[in-house]
Amino acid sequence: MVKKITREQIASWLAWHGAGRNRLMWRLVHAVSPVLAGMVVTFTEAMQPQNQLVWFYTQAVDAGGVQEVLARISEMINRAQAPMGLDGYHVFLTSLGTMPGDERGLTRDQVDETLEDRPARFVRLVQGDRWHDWKRGSGPQELQAALEDYEPQPDAPVTLVQVAITGAGVARTLRAFGAI
Known part of the structure; x- marks a missing residue:
């Protein structure tokens, strides 16, 4: 039996292996599928360390909950570049499972x-338009509901949050290729 691979899996693999930073590789992907090339740009942007939050389970009272994480994501979305009106946002939430030793408690170093x-x-994707959905619509409420569903628990102690703004990804790609 052959397992079907989705275009999201292909785009994620290509982004992980640098297709969003290599001009020749990106042009090849674009020649095959412009949609796939756009997904590679989005995934490459989401994989940037400054666009990731690692939220993990701790028994401390002041650990920071949904509101703190939502505020950090909101700042990322509001501060990102949006050249040419490309202000779509994508927030990827990935709930990660346990590892041996997690029962003793997690520290930042162990999680990293x-x-x-x-x-x-x-894995869950919350997406929308920054101007219409985030600033004037129900985008923050949708993300808050998703964060409440993905809040770290003892059986799923780590949640990886990745934020990508379409315009910032396009600008980063154009800079990498020397186009701007």
Whole structure:
């Protein structure tokens, strides 16, 4: 039996392997599928370290909950570039499973060391337009509801939050290719 690979999986793999930073590779992807090339730009932007938050379970009372994470995401969305009116936002929430030793409690160093080895349990995408949905619509409420669903728990102690703004990704790609 052959497993079907989705274009999202292909775009994620291409972004992970640098297609969003390599001009020749990106042009090849664009020649095959412009939609796939756009997805590569979005995923490459979401994989940038400054666009990621790692939210993990802790038993401390002042650990910072949904409102704190929502405020940090809101700042990322509001401060991002939006050249040519490209202000679509994409927030990827990935609930990650447990690893041996998690029962003793998690520290930032432990989470950073094991982040890529943790199994993904659930993935959710919240997307919209920054001007219409985020600033004037129900975008923050939709994201808050999703964050409440993906809040770290003992059985899913880590949530990886990745934020991508379409315009910022396009600007980063154009700068990498020397176009601007």
